[in-house]
Amino acid sequence: xxxxxxLQRKVKEFQFRRAEILDQAVKIFAAKGxxxxxxxxxxxxxxxxxxxxxxxxxGKEDLYSVMVMEKVRMMYDEIMGAVSREPSIDGMIRALVIxxxxxxxxxxxxxxxxxxxxxxxxxxxxKKLRDNMLDEHRKHVEWIxxxxxxxxxxxxxxxxxxxxxxxxxxxxxxxxxxAWITNPSGASLLGTVDDVLDVFLRGGAAGQEVGQAETSVRxxxxxxxxxx
Amino acid sequence: xxxxxxLQRKVKEFQFRRAEILDQAVKIFAAKGxxxxxxxxxxxxxxxxxxxxxxxxxGKEDLYSVMVMEKVRMMYDEIMGAVSREPSIDGMIRALVIxxxxxxxxxxxxxxxxxxxxxxxxxxxxKKLRDNMLDEHRKHVEWIxxxxxxxxxxxxxxxxxxxxxxxxxxxxxxxxxxAWITNPSGASLLGTVDDVLDVFLRGGAAGQEVGQAETSVRxxxxxxxxxx
Amino acid sequence: xxxxxxLQRKVKEFQFRRAEILDQAVKIFAAKGxxxxxxxxxxxxxxxxxxxxxxxxxGKEDLYSVMVMEKVRMMYDEIMGAVSREPSIDGMIRALVIxxxxxxxxxxxxxxxxxxxxxxxxxxxxKKLRDNMLDEHRKHVEWIxxxxxxxxxxxxxxxxxxxxxxxxxxxxxxxxxxAWITNPSGASLLGTVDDVLDVFLRGGAAGQEVGQAETSVRxxxxxxxxxx
Amino acid sequence: xxxxxxLQRKVKEFQFRRAEILDQAVKIFAAKGxxxxxxxxxxxxxxxxxxxxxxxxxGKEDLYSVMVMEKVRMMYDEIMGAVSREPSIDGMIRALVIxxxxxxxxxxxxxxxxxxxxxxxxxxxxKKLRDNMLDEHRKHVEWIxxxxxxxxxxxxxxxxxxxxxxxxxxxxxxxxxxAWITNPSGASLLGTVDDVLDVFLRGGAAGQEVGQAETSVRxxxxxxxxxx
DNA sequence: GATGAATGAGGCTTCATTCAT
DNA sequence: TATGAATGAAGCCTCATTCAT
Numbered sequence: 001x002x003x004x005x006x007l008q009r010k011v012k013e014f015q016f017r018r019a020e021i022l023d024q025a026v027k028i029f030a031a032k033g034x035x036x037x038x039x040x041x042x043x044x045x046x047x048x049x050x051x052x053x054x055x056x057x058x059g060k061e062d063l064y065s066v067m068v069m070e071k072v073r074m075m076y077d078e079i080m081g082a083v084s085r086e087p088s089i090d091g092m093i094r095a096l097v098i099x100x101x102x103x104x105x106x107x108x109x110x111x112x113x114x115x116x117x118x119x120x121x122x123x124x125x126x127k128k129l130r131d132n133m134l135d136e137h138r139k140h141v142e143w144i145x146x147x148x149x150x151x152x153x154x155x156x157x158x159x160x161x162x163x164x165x166x167x168x169x170x171x172x173x174x175x176x177x178x179a180w181i182t183n184p185s186g187a188s189l190l191g192t193v194d195d196v197l198d199v200f201l202r203g204g205a206a207g208q209e210v211g212q213a214e215t216s217v218r219x220x221x222x223x224x225x226x227x228x
Numbered sequence: 229x230x231x232x233x234x235l236q237r238k239v240k241e242f243q244f245r246r247a248e249i250l251d252q253a254v255k256i257f258a259a260k261g262x263x264x265x266x267x268x269x270x271x272x273x274x275x276x277x278x279x280x281x282x283x284x285x286x287g288k289e290d291l292y293s294v295m296v297m298e299k300v301r302m303m304y305d306e307i308m309g310a311v312s313r314e315p316s317i318d319g320m321i322r323a324l325v326i327x328x329x330x331x332x333x334x335x336x337x338x339x340x341x342x343x344x345x346x347x348x349x350x351x352x353x354x355k356k357l358r359d360n361m362l363d364e365h366r367k368h369v370e371w372i373x374x375x376x377x378x379x380x381x382x383x384x385x386x387x388x389x390x391x392x393x394x395x396x397x398x399x400x401x402x403x404x405x406x407a408w409i410t411n412p413s414g415a416s417l418l419g420t421v422d423d424v425l426d427v428f429l430r431g432g433a434a435g436q437e438v439g440q441a442e443t444s445v446r447x448x449x450x451x452x453x454x455x456x
Numbered sequence: 457x458x459x460x461x462x463l464q465r466k467v468k469e470f471q472f473r474r475a476e477i478l479d480q481a482v483k484i485f486a487a488k489g490x491x492x493x494x495x496x497x498x499x500x501x502x503x504x505x506x507x508x509x510x511x512x513x514x515g516k517e518d519l520y521s522v523m524v525m526e527k528v529r530m531m532y533d534e535i536m537g538a539v540s541r542e543p544s545i546d547g548m549i550r551a552l553v554i555x556x557x558x559x560x561x562x563x564x565x566x567x568x569x570x571x572x573x574x575x576x577x578x579x580x581x582x583k584k585l586r587d588n589m590l591d592e593h594r595k596h597v598e599w600i601x602x603x604x605x606x607x608x609x610x611x612x613x614x615x616x617x618x619x620x621x622x623x624x625x626x627x628x629x630x631x632x633x634x635a636w637i638t639n640p641s642g643a644s645l646l647g648t649v650d651d652v653l654d655v656f657l658r659g660g661a662a663g664q665e666v667g668q669a670e671t672s673v674r675x676x677x678x679x680x681x682x683x684x
Numbered sequence: 685x686x687x688x689x690x691l692q693r694k695v696k697e698f699q700f701r702r703a704e705i706l707d708q709a710v711k712i713f714a715a716k717g718x719x720x721x722x723x724x725x726x727x728x729x730x731x732x733x734x735x736x737x738x739x740x741x742x743g744k745e746d747l748y749s750v751m752v753m754e755k756v757r758m759m760y761d762e763i764m765g766a767v768s769r770e771p772s773i774d775g776m777i778r779a780l781v782i783x784x785x786x787x788x789x790x791x792x793x794x795x796x797x798x799x800x801x802x803x804x805x806x807x808x809x810x811k812k813l814r815d816n817m818l819d820e821h822r823k824h825v826e827w828i829x830x831x832x833x834x835x836x837x838x839x840x841x842x843x844x845x846x847x848x849x850x851x852x853x854x855x856x857x858x859x860x861x862x863a864w865i866t867n868p869s870g871a872s873l874l875g876t877v878d879d880v881l882d883v884f885l886r887g888g889a890a891g892q893e894v895g896q897a898e899t900s901v902r903x904x905x906x907x908x909x910x911x912x
Numbered sequence: 913g914a915t916g917a918a919t920g921a922g923g924c925t926t927c928a929t930t931c932a933t
Numbered sequence: 934t935a936t937g938a939a940t941g942a943a944g945c946c947t948c949a950t951t952c953a954t
């Protein structure tokens with residue numbers, strides 16, 4: 001028990017220190033990019049010596065990759081968790097948009113890093129990171145496809161190619177995030193959720209008999225004004 | 229006159245050589261990224277000495293920036309040109325999607341470079357590039373907004389916030405391109421145009437009276453085959 | 457008495473552990489050389505922590521030096537011991553060759569280390585090692601000289617400069633060892649003892665009347681002064 | 685012709701500069717060993733910037749390897765050249781010793797480097813160097829064997845195993861060089877040529893009638909077969 | 913005594929840019 | 934104008950050694 005306790009404390013401390021490094025690293029990488037960030041900067045910011053960083057990570061690329069993947073997974077987990085807590089398909093789709101937007105607003109640093117991330121990689125190590133990121137993303141989109149498939153089965157959604165539907169939804173979400181982070185307009189991203197949903201669900205085309213659908217959306221719009 | 233002719237020839241040659249350099253540069257930058265590409269490589273590929281590159285460009289960042297901006301402008305010009313040739317709003321929206329997709333398929337190298345482009349800013353020079361790219365992009369989206377505004381005025385599109393509409397359209401297009409270049413599925417990107425338009429115009433939600441809208445889309449499909 | 461016993465046990469344990477470290481160290485140093493061997497590797501191989509190594513040795517160079525010198529002394533002791541057990545000069549010379557060869561065959565690891573040892577001096581500590589090794593070697597050769605001097609006195613050997621004789625004997629022995637360890641021919645080194653002795657004792661020249669050969673050499677000496 | 689001339693001058697200058705670097709490098713490597721020598725030191729000594737060294741050599745190991753191999757080959761060439769100019773076998777053997785000794789005396793720096801060379805290698809690059817050095821050495825010894833074989837054919841040398849003879853000769857020579865460079869005695873190495881030849885040719889054993897000596901050895905040979 | 917995490921100095925190498933020819 | 938050799942700053946990483954626990 002004594003030994004075990006010691007070991008556990010050690011492991012915990014190790015994880016704690018590691019996390020501290022990663023936290024500082026995100027900020028710096030986000031601000032200056034992978035290449036312009038130096039190990040010395042990360043070391044200084046996290047209160048360690050350069051050498052110590054190598055106790056936690058095999059090298060700069062490893063540190064970067066680990067950090068990105070860890071955050072990426074946390075992001076998708078958080079989003080999918082929030083979505084899963086919704087009972088209806090409608091609610092889930094809405095939750096998807098909301099949690100995506102919320103994540104960006106709450107993790108601007110990391111998101112900026114993602115946007116600025118040079119996915120044109122090279123050095124084996126980073127190539128692997130790229131693949132891992134794409135994999136994780138693919139899995140997320142496939143999970144969304146499953147969601148949409150359910151929606152179709154429940155006749156909440158039209159019977160379209162799920163891939164196309166998912167791409168559209170993901171595209172609108174991703175681009176909204178990009179546009180928001182890219183434009184220094186003070187407005188909240190979450191404030192656009194209803195518009196996003198409206199367009200995704202009802203489309204842009206005018207039609208004579210739309211009233212009903214429109215109403216339902218507007219209703220929701222009026223109840224859930226803003227979120228973050 | 230003799231002098232003028234000589235001068236003109238010189239200017240022409242200068243432009244010609246410069247273009248040759250840029251052409252080789254895209255390929256290399258696309259393949260290896262900004263940082264891993266060396267001036268020596270560009271020099272060798274374009275048949276010049278390293279020193280000569282500095283007659284045409286102020287430095288590596290300048291060369292890269294100029295190249296990117298030139299291609300970006302050409303891209304938007306080509307796309308907007310194709311769209312402008314369409315008489316109807318319907319046709320123009322369709323042409324927008326088509327020409328965006330066509331551009332990617334015909335300029336994979338450059339597009340890959342764009343996707344892999346580390347938009348994380350850093351060195352003053354590249355920060356300016358980033359801003360220029362964003363500006364150009366913004367202008368394009370605003371132009372799309374104008375287009376959509378016309379559509380609303382003509383009651384082809386619903387009276388939604390044009391920003392939201394434009395973001396949705398741009399998002400679906402952009403993400404489709406990203407998904408396509410990212411996935412090694414052999415299918416043509418242009419083959420998905422109808423699906424993209426369908427989702428964008430009619431949305432994903434199921435509704436009672438759908439027959440009519442579908443027809444209108446299919447009609448349009450038959451009139452504006454291909455673009456770029 | 458109790459205290460003394462404890463102390464003795466401690467000293468014994470200390471020596472035991474120290475020896476264990478040295479034993480592991482030879483192998484690693486032999487395999488990877490001084491510079492590429494890390495304290496961590498030695499620690500791991502000998503089952504101690506890096507810190508513990510510093511209870512036994514002042515540092516890496518000290519560990520290396522001590523290890524080398526210990527083995528070197530053991531080597532010469534073993535060789536000289538074997539030689540001393542011989543009654544005749546003839547036997548002693550023969551035993552010298554045999555025990556030299558035997559030592560290499562039985563301690564290939566260490567011998568490989570010796571051959572690969574960077575005797576190019578550098579850091580004070582290793583400079584001292586170099587000097588110690590040379591001293592030990594010199595003492596060995598001087599001891600051989602004494603042996604040969606006895607041989608001359610007993611008229612078993614020609615009355616030549618003992619230095620030259622010793623150098624020749626040592627040279628033939630050393631080079632044979634080097635050639636053997638360097639060439640992956642499976643043959644035993646000990647199998648060449650007779651040949652070595654034959655050449656050393658009787659020389660390579662053919663001819664009954666040794667006097668003449670000597671003359672011819674002297675003659676030549678006068679004609680071919682210098683070469684490089 | 686103009687172009688050719690320019691090119692030739694360039695190549696010449698390149699070679700000249702390269703040689704200058706190598707010359708400085710030998711000295712430093714000889715004094716401090718491979719590991720303790722820094723590129724900065726070589727750069728400074730040869731009047732170049734560190735970066736410039738990389739125009740001439742791929743890296744530190746390359747610089748070292750190239751330098752060693754170049755000198756090693758020159759050494760053997762010079763020695764074999766001097767030997768070849770002798771008409772008789774006697775003369776050639778004598779010239780071999782002389783030129784070996786002369787080379788050391790005239791290239792103490794390089795020889796010191798050779799002696800201190802850590803032949804326990806590692807990093808692929810240096811492992812190759814080791815192999816090349818051994819190859820070159822082997823070729824030299826084989827060439828000596830041929831020489832000795834001729835000697836046997838001409839009945840200048842006894843009909844012994846040429847390998848043993850060559851090893852003995854090479855051993856005596858090498859060890860003499862080692863002993864000389866290792867001992868700070870002011871005496872010339874070349875002064876010992878006759879002694880070396882005397883021992884090698886006539887051996888150390890006393891006895892007018894060589895036949896007898898032979899018998900005694902052979903006798904021993906038959907009694908003490910093998911040892912370890 | 914034993915441990916092993918932390919330290920931090922120092923070296924090899926790259927490559928954009930300049931400038932003498 | 935064209936060349937390309939020379940520059941030199943800057944960064945990643947290793948590892949012997951220390952010292953708090």
